[in-house]
Amino acid sequence: IAGITQAPTSQILAAGRRMTLRCTQDMRHNAMYWYRQDLGLGLRLIHYSNTAGTTGKGEVPDGYSVSRANTDDFPLTLASAVPSQTSVYFCASSEFPLNTGELFFGEGSRLTVL
Amino acid sequence: GQNIDQPTEMTATEGAIVQINCTYQTSGFNGLFWYQQHAGEAPTFLSYNVLDGLEEKGRFSSFLSRSKGYSYLLLKELQMKDSASYLCAVRDKDYQLIWGAGTKLIIKP
Numbered sequence: 001i002a003g004i005t006q007a008p009t010s011q012i013l014a015a016g017r018r019m020t021l022r023c024t025q026d027m028r029h030n031a032m033y034w035y036r037q038d039l040g041l042g043l044r045l046i047h048y049s050n051t052a053g054t055t056g057k058g059e060v061p062d063g064y065s066v067s068r069a070n071t072d073d074f075p076l077t078l079a080s081a082v083p084s085q086t087s088v089y090f091c092a093s094s095e096f097p098l099n100t101g102e103l104f105f106g107e108g109s110r111l112t113v114l
Numbered sequence: 115g116q117n118i119d120q121p122t123e124m125t126a127t128e129g130a131i132v133q134i135n136c137t138y139q140t141s142g143f144n145g146l147f148w149y150q151q152h153a154g155e156a157p158t159f160l161s162y163n164v165l166d167g168l169e170e171k172g173r174f175s176s177f178l179s180r181s182k183g184y185s186y187l188l189l190k191e192l193q194m195k196d197s198a199s200y201l202c203a204v205r206d207k208d209y210q211l212i213w214g215a216g217t218k219l220i221i222k223p
Contacts, residue, residue, distance in 0.1 A: 040122075040215055041215055042118065042201070042203075042212075042213030042214050042215045042216065043157075043201070043203075043211075043213040044213070045210065045211070058210075090156060090157075102159040102162075103149075103157075103159065103211070105156035105157050105158070106156060107155070107156050108155075108156055
């Protein structure tokens, strides 16, 4: 049982480059989320999708875009990376509307922008 | 604005009991969650409270007082593997999760 798979697990990227973080889940969850986690701050929601074909903006969406073409995949794209986007990125999924409160997280993607 | 407060770091002794507090101010309330996160790993779900009172699950218990905007996570019979960060999160009126910065718990032998 894979759960949620993220790729890459770690990446160093030059500023200005385009980068896509991949996220795939095999639990058939309706909702998927992208968070970033920075030292001393709580998880911050970047974008979310409550169901395939729909997406929404979270707390910190600027500089990021997402798509949800099907139930399983939810890629996050940085169009032109900047150093402030250096962070650990977590993809998560859940049943919508999150009745039990359980988010299932991927193992994270550590991104460094130089 | 919305705010979740937790202590940054706590230290406890193996075998002892520790209580991690969380206070919140949010736009509405639709449940409070605790997650555990070991260093370098993903968060994992521990507990969910939506009504006032204590929820017990093995060595871990979580308490909620909605009128006080307060919760705590109680860990009993501490083990070295309990060394981790503990994240408090509140679901607001729009069903979005607001996260605290987490409490790093250090267990000493």
